[in-house]
Amino acid sequence: MTWDVIVVGVGGMGSAACWQLARRGQRVLGLERFDIPHSMGSSHGVSRIIRLPYYENQAYVPLLHRAYELWHDAERTTGATLLVTTGSVDGGPEDDPLFQGALASARLHGMAHEVLTGTEVNERFPGYRMDPAARFVFQQQGGLVASERAIVAHANAAMAAGATIRARERVLGWEAHPSGEGVTVRTDKDTYHAARLVLTAGPWMADLVPLLRGVAVPERQVLIWTQPRHPALFTPERFPVFNLQAEEGRYYGFPVYEVPGFKFGRYHHRGETMPAEAMRRDVDAEDETLLRDFGHRYFPAGTGDTLALRACMFTNTPDEHFILDNHPQYPQVVLASPCSGHGYKFCSVVGEILADLTTGDGRTRHDIGFLRLDRPGPRAESLIGPLAARQSTL
Numbered sequence: 001m002t003w004d005v006i007v008v009g010v011g012g013m014g015s016a017a018c019w020q021l022a023r024r025g026q027r028v029l030g031l032e033r034f035d036i037p038h039s040m041g042s043s044h045g046v047s048r049i050i051r052l053p054y055y056e057n058q059a060y061v062p063l064l065h066r067a068y069e070l071w072h073d074a075e076r077t078t079g080a081t082l083l084v085t086t087g088s089v090d091g092g093p094e095d096d097p098l099f100q101g102a103l104a105s106a107r108l109h110g111m112a113h114e115v116l117t118g119t120e121v122n123e124r125f126p127g128y129r130m131d132p133a134a135r136f137v138f139q140q141q142g143g144l145v146a147s148e149r150a151i152v153a154h155a156n157a158a159m160a161a162g163a164t165i166r167a168r169e170r171v172l173g174w175e176a177h178p179s180g181e182g183v184t185v186r187t188d189k190d191t192y193h194a195a196r197l198v199l200t201a202g203p204w205m206a207d208l209v210p211l212l213r214g215v216a217v218p219e220r221q222v223l224i225w226t227q228p229r230h231p232a233l234f235t236p237e238r239f240p241v242f243n244l245q246a247e248e249g250r251y252y253g254f255p256v257y258e259v260p261g262f263k264f265g266r267y268h269h270r271g272e273t274m275p276a277e278a279m280r281r282d283v284d285a286e287d288e289t290l291l292r293d294f295g296h297r298y299f300p301a302g303t304g305d306t307l308a309l310r311a312c313m314f315t316n317t318p319d320e321h322f323i324l325d326n327h328p329q330y331p332q333v334v335l336a337s338p339c340s341g342h343g344y345k346f347c348s349v350v351g352e353i354l355a356d357l358t359t360g361d362g363r364t365r366h367d368i369g370f371l372r373l374d375r376p377g378p379r380a381e382s383l384i385g386p387l388a389a390r391q392s393t394l
């Protein structure tokens with residue numbers, strides 16, 4: 001059998017792509033090397049932040065509006081609760097890009113928001129203990145996405161719409177026909193043929209796409225859950241998700257949700273980059289101390305005993321923006337690496353964009369120019385540099 005589209009990696013992005021493709025009537029095969037869901041990639045740990053006043057780049061905001069719509073669509077389709085609204089608090093020193101970027105984004109896109117001092121944040125949300133002089137953007141639509149449940153929901157919706165999903169089947173390599181038509185995918189169990197290929201392999205992207213080596217780089221992260229000393233202050237009703245630029249670095253956190261504990265983490269935790277296959281999954285005392293010291297200082301009412309610690313992976317690009325594009329040499333192959341530590345909230349809209357790029361005329365109505373591979377990168381000519389010197393398939 002020849003498939004219309006093969007999706008490699010049924011994690012956050014791949015499960016959404018399988019659903020969006022299957023509901024358009026495409027014959028879809030999703031291939032996943034682990035279980036669905038699992039705890040080996042980038043999407044485990046129960047929850048991910050969703051927030052509108054996007055400090056990373058205001059061009060993400062229209063995508064976010066569509067992401068919200070499609071998360072609600074998935075909720076209606078599957079009956080699962082995927083979004084929990086808590087409000088979001090983004091800030092730190094007044095002159096820091098985190099606060100300034102969030103404020104600029106809120107103003108540019110005309111979204112309802114409030115600017116609060118640290119003192120006002122502490123009064124309104126007593127689980128917080130911010131520097132009184134710090135500045136924050138509070139935005140009421142912020143919250144969390146139930147990330148593992150969303151993979152289950154997207155996979156179930158995809159299968160209900162006709163997709164075939166095979167787990168515990170590892171893709172070993174792929175070949176694209178130079179004519180621009182057709183692909184062959186080899187796994188540890190079989191060989192498949194399809195008209196188009198979507199690669200959503202998360203931290204393993206560079207293993208499957210050599211031109212992304214050095215461009216999509218896995219990094220070890222650690223999340224902690226701690227017992228709140230005052231649990232009533234850490235519920236979704238009373239504790240908004242946060243992104244905080246602190247002296248110690250940039251941190252993020254969540255109210256207690258689904259599993260016990262106030263959850264938080266540090267962006268680029270200890271700066272440990274490595275191939276995904278070599279990722280250290282155990283957690284040590286240094287990981288715990290780094291996180292607990294932050295918790296004690298800024299959220300003392302939340303930082304009681306440790307309840308859980310888990311390692312996970314970011315996949316970082318040099319400019320920390322996503323990669324969403326056709327393969328430069330094989331237009332029938334679409335690459336998606338939406339991570340750099342902030343991609344999950346976009347899964348729903350990324351699924352739609354991947355379906356756009358692989359069906360019809362291959363165009364999308366979404367403005368993703370800033371996520372394409374030919375955007376200016378640190379090597380000036382483009383994110384991926386001269387292609388001629390790079391091998392493009394396995």
Ligand SMILES: Cc1cc2nc3c(=O)[nH]c(=O)nc-3n(C[C@H](O)[C@H](O)[C@H](O)COP(=O)(O)OP(=O)(O)OC[C@H]3O[C@@H](n4cnc5c(N)ncnc54)[C@H](O)[C@@H]3O)c2cc1C
Binds near residue numbers: 011033034339342345
């Ligand atoms: C600790 C942490 C906190 C984060 N916090 C946030 C947040 O608050 N908000 C937010 O928006 N984002 C956040 N992110 C980022 C977000 O989680 C990622 O952007 C998102 O999970 C990436 O999804 P993905 O589908 O690319 O990767 P994954 O969900 O890891 O999916 C990739 C899949 O490909 C499979 N695969 C790989 N190779 C093969 C192969 N050869 N054959 C078959 N299958 C294969 C993998 O097994 C995996 O299932 C965070 C990430 C981490 C690690």
